[in-house]
Amino acid sequence: MAISIGIAKKDREAVAKHLSKLLADTYSLYLKTHSFHWNVTGPQFNSLHLMFETQYNELWLAADEVAERIRTLDVFAPGSYSQFGKLSSIKEESGVPDWKEMVNQLVEGHEIAAATARDTLKAANGAGDDGTADMVTGRLQAHEKTAWMLRSLLR
Template identity: 60%
Template sequence: MDTTRDTPAAPAIDIGLDAQDRKQVAEGLSGFLADAYTLYLKTHNFHWNVTGPMFNTLHVMFETQYTEQWTALDAVAERIRALGFPAPGSYAEFNRLSSIAEEPALRESTDWREMVRQLTVGNEAVCRTARRVLQVADEAGDDPSVDLLTQRLQVHEKYAWMLRSLLQ
């Protein structure tokens, strides 16, 4: 029995944003998601591999940050889906879309200061991407995306400040 003929098709998306605006915001959010995921992965990596006199402080700090970041990734991906587009979800897509370069493998001698420096720079990159996409979403009248990006911007600015403070 073919039930596909009896099942009504999903209606077209009609959330008060035209298709072109939704597409532009979703593309921007995809780049933001790629940056945020790359930063998440780097933060988790450093949590696992930090050594030295700042071990305990940084191990805990990095865990707090990557745990918060992990949860936020889902909200960004779900916003892309709500706009009607597939969220990127592979390393290849994230690498292509991200403005944050993947670092070479850590050496045993990688200093905690270098880890903190890289995470400071990474959080600032996420902030710059958030600001660009926020402008696109604002021009489109996409208040939920503006709200989401504003919240993420506040978090990553705080992380950048906290990390930078360790190096001063």
């Protein structure tokens, strides 16, 4: 059955392209946060272990929400590591940095994801896609708030 939600196919595809980048950033940040949750050490262990758990759970749910929005626009969502690696702007961490570097990397990751959300918001607004704009505004706020909270640990 053809989709008829009031947004032209080319506009839906353009917005989905931005959402795919946001999904890749979200998933990459989820993976990094989960790894840091497992591997954090030091005097801040308990508080960071719990904070990272809260954050990776939120990111996991966010990834699902973004992917489902892509599907709502009748576009297939990326779902492989190779696709995410090509789309994401978040650098992979294959080592185990100290807790301060973990926090630094997560601040940077949330700031990158916020910038991606901001670009996606512009695309959604340009296409008249209020549903995506609403969802992405929430993602933008979540990334900005998380970056602030993490950054506060370093001052």
